[in-house]
Amino acid sequence: MQQFPCPFCGPRNETEFHFVVEAGHSRPEPADQVSDAEWAEYLYLFKAPKGAASEVWVHLTCREYFIMQRDTQTRAVLGVQTLPGADL
Ligand SMILES: [Zn+2]
Known part of the structure; x- marks a missing residue:
């Protein structure tokens, strides 16, 4: 089992x-003015890079x-940083 650093x-x-979600993947606004194609791209299309990726994660405990x-190919964690204002 892999260890992740919270x-x-x-x-x-x-x-x-x-x-x-992938970091930087933001909801298009205003939503009522976004085309169906733009909305579908937001919902279903991700970069999913092979190699270095920057992603938003949540630690379910805290x-x-x-x-x-992290490197999506090797699964190595390259670093973590806090997400200011993300206390959802
Ligand atoms: Zn935590």
């Missing part, structure tokens, strides 16, 4: 985390959201 709690088992940089 920036608030330290290393924990990967089962305590949930992937949220409920904190943060950004994790």
Whole structure:
């Protein structure tokens, strides 16, 4: 089992985390003026890079959201950083 580093709690088992979204993937606004194609792109199309990726994750135990940089090919965690204002 892989360990992920929560920036608030330290290393924990990967089962305590949930992937949220690719970092920088934001909802198009105003939603009522967005075309169907733009909305579908927002909902279903992601970059999904092979290699270095920056993603928003949540640690389910402390409920904190943060950004994790990881290599999607090797699964290596490259770094984590807090996400200011993301206390949802
Ligand atoms: Zn945590």
